Amino acid sequence: MATDVVILGSTGSIGTQTLEVIEDLEASDQEKFNIIGLGCGTNTDLLVRQINRFHPDTVSVKSSQEKQIVSRKITEEVEIKTGPEGLNKLARMTDSGTVVNALVGFVGLEPTLEAIDNSSRLLLANKESLVVGGPLVYRKLNDSETSLIPIDSEHNAIFQALETGEENEVERLVITASGGPFLSTPLDRIEVASPEEALDHPNWDMGSRITCDSASMVNKGLEVIEAHWLFDLPYEKISAVVHPQSVIHSLVQFRDGSMIGELGEPDMKVPIQYALTYPRRLKNNYDRTDLVNLAKLEFKELEEERYPAFKVVVEAGKSGGNRPAAVNGADEELIDEFLAENIRFGGIARGLELVLEDLEPVENPTLEDLKSTDAWARKKARSLVKEKIIGDR
């Protein structure tokens, strides 16, 4: 029997790789999928190719402008929705199927909430769903039959390792971090690093926000918050360690002294496939890790002076409420300002701190509260730049 699948963010990196995994599993006759919905933003060319290849019932695009382009280019009969409502509709349309939420940004939170109770499995690549909306998502998930499986490599590794024990047997999660491009850069050089330097990630080929976030370790701070919600563990039990080779994707230290880790190539198709077919592991031909020809694996402390934004983010997570939403929104804007060369790299961490200082805290935010916080934090971050409070280059 084929599994119904909806992919939100189908034209992005995770979305296209999910479709490749699905094609591979079908080509090897191991599994059947029925792509019933695809959601994207403005990449209409790719969406049209995906429609012709996968024949979804419904798609969603950013606005009526993209809708017109798509409807002109296709011969298939497809319902075309638009905007956030279109994505929410897609998230609700599989009853016992799988929703893959590979949207980027805050826009991914509502579809996550919609998919809960309306799917049997939700594969989550959208960071903001948990970073910003953790309490909302988990309140809903606790009363639901829907199971949530993370597909970023760190949390997927922890999810796998947790198969060998129970959550109450966990002593500590160890999230690994490559250390990014500034692992060995003198601290005063990081402060004034260029966008080119920040975007030069050693191991993974990713989008520019996540690559910048790897350089500042905002990314790792957000992953700590995600892990807190995903695995229902207090922050004291979640740590991050620098592992420049990125071979061990993350580890779980159990209370009996055993530590279980998942290792592999930097290939997102592996966690995507695992999440799609869990608990089964089906065969594929993706690259295998050749232990003998690896560089030596090393681990280093995550230095707070080198990555000051990490602590800011984790503290926002610990304090909770609408603080992670503020950090997340502000960070996106600050990265844009940095990439536009309006602020120094060091301005990102300083900007996050200043945004949090001015934030009006809301301890049990609703979705509307979180939207307001997000908007406020973005505006605040921009104003810090405009008013030259965090200085230009």
Added chain:
Amino acid sequence: MATDVVILGSTGSIGTQTLEVIEDLEASDQEKFNIIGLGCGTNTDLLVRQINRFHPDTVSVKSSQEKQIVSRKITEEVEIKTGPEGLNKLARMTDSGTVVNALVGFVGLEPTLEAIDNSSRLLLANKESLVVGGPLVYRKLNDSETSLIPIDSEHNAIFQALETGEENEVERLVITASGGPFLSTPLDRIEVASPEEALDHPNWDMGSRITCDSASMVNKGLEVIEAHWLFDLPYEKISAVVHPQSVIHSLVQFRDGSMIGELGEPDMKVPIQYALTYPRRLKNNYDRTDLVNLAKLEFKELEEERYPAFKVVVEAGKSGGNRPAAVNGADEELIDEFLAENIRFGGIARGLELVLEDLEPVENPTLEDLKSTDAWARKKARSLVKEKIIGDR
């Protein structure tokens, strides 16, 4: 409810550590055990202390000589058995409890066979049970409710990693090997290495046979054979890799591209506790792995020229029948000859080859056949030395 436990080899390294784990778990009020039987050889002093501390119903010692010593020294009412029959009796005495087989050598095979069907769980540290008696053990185990859990660090690591998948999803087991003391020794120096050099193991503190076997990698060859039987996998799916830091105790490469490994300190109490309380992981205070202060982890090919005995042993496993029994028996004698400085270190591998060449193969050996093979191989190995066929120092 307390679990009935019988420990065979209670005065050895694994036996005493098992009792320490049991004391620790009881002291922390996490678990109760009832030590009903203890078996050992000649260490009567320690056995007497164990009797006074754990009050077993039955013990077994090597012979009537040790029985006399023990009965004179104790005031407790304990049944004292002797010899192989005593160990077999102990192996049968727990009906729904746990038997820990930490005997060293061929003598451990019969109690393993006796414990199957007469215990709910058999913790196996006795290598020979599977290396020599694999087919017999598994024939009996397949029709039994008894579950077998390995407690050496490599197989226990694989056992843990396999919790994240099914055996038919395994692409390859990767057994790690420290490389022993001769990891970087020039090949011609290994050939003539002294017992002191062979006994200088970098990571683990073990008995002298197993330490010598680590130097020659006979140990790792035997572990490949054990893994074949334990995890019901063909030899093509079992590999060994040198990992000098011994931090990753072993790994499983699954067919979906994920590799799961267990990491930890070189402390046998961790796998012993896991096996005793499986599938639960209880809390302990044993040392934790401090990733940040580790040496860099490296992996090297297991070079056949450096460790010629490895291939001899694995080939004996692949060919099966009574060949592993011959290798195992001969190896023990050759190590004695080496430690007595009657042969060179290089004579061990050569001796194993010559014993196998002369062996009369039995393809489906009975227990009696295996005993004959063991006796024949020992005699043959001694004669190779006596007749100076493998040369003296």
